[in-house]
Amino acid sequence: MQRLILMRHAKTEPWNEGIDDFSRALTPQGHEDAARMAQEIVDLGWSPERILVSSARRARETCSEVAKVVTGEKVRPMEALYLTGVRGLTDAVAMNDGAKVLMLIGHNPGLHDFALNILREGGSKNHADALRLNEKFPTSCAALFEMEQDGAFVPANFRLAHVLRAKDFRSVNLG
Secondary structure, eight states: OOEEEEEEEOOOOOOOOSSSSGGBOOHHHHHHHHHHHHHHHHHHHHSSSSSEEEESSSHHHHHHHHHTTSSSSSEEEGGGGOOHHHHHHHHHHHTTSSSSEEEEEETTTHHHHHHHHHHHHHHOOOOOHHHHHHHHHOOOOOEEOOOOOOOOOOOOGEEEEEEEOOOHHHHHHHH
């Protein structure tokens, strides 16, 4: 693997009685944001060959929007990604590092902690993006990490290349 994309699911309906957390759906804004983020990622030349996605509804719906934009991806829903921590995410990525560009769509706080762990170990190409990643990991946020040569997943070999947030692209398109 040479590139790793970590993306948090898009904006969801609020949790309330009668809807369990696992079954929460995306809002209309969430669908738009997921599609917009997928296009931005592809425009940067980062089209994933494989997507690992939490089996929770909001993550699967985010993945569906991404899959409309990227081509040739192989989606692997993984129940183990639902609300897992750094160790579970590390294991999932390490077991699936055969793709040159791997995308993982999941949840906070584990996804943000995982991104921060990679950042601490490998560093960043852009100080401003590192600060943004440290700040928070909102819905539809994507952190793009890369290493110089293709190889096994070792967090210390990956450097943060970009942090993309859906809200940064909303105002551009409202004109």
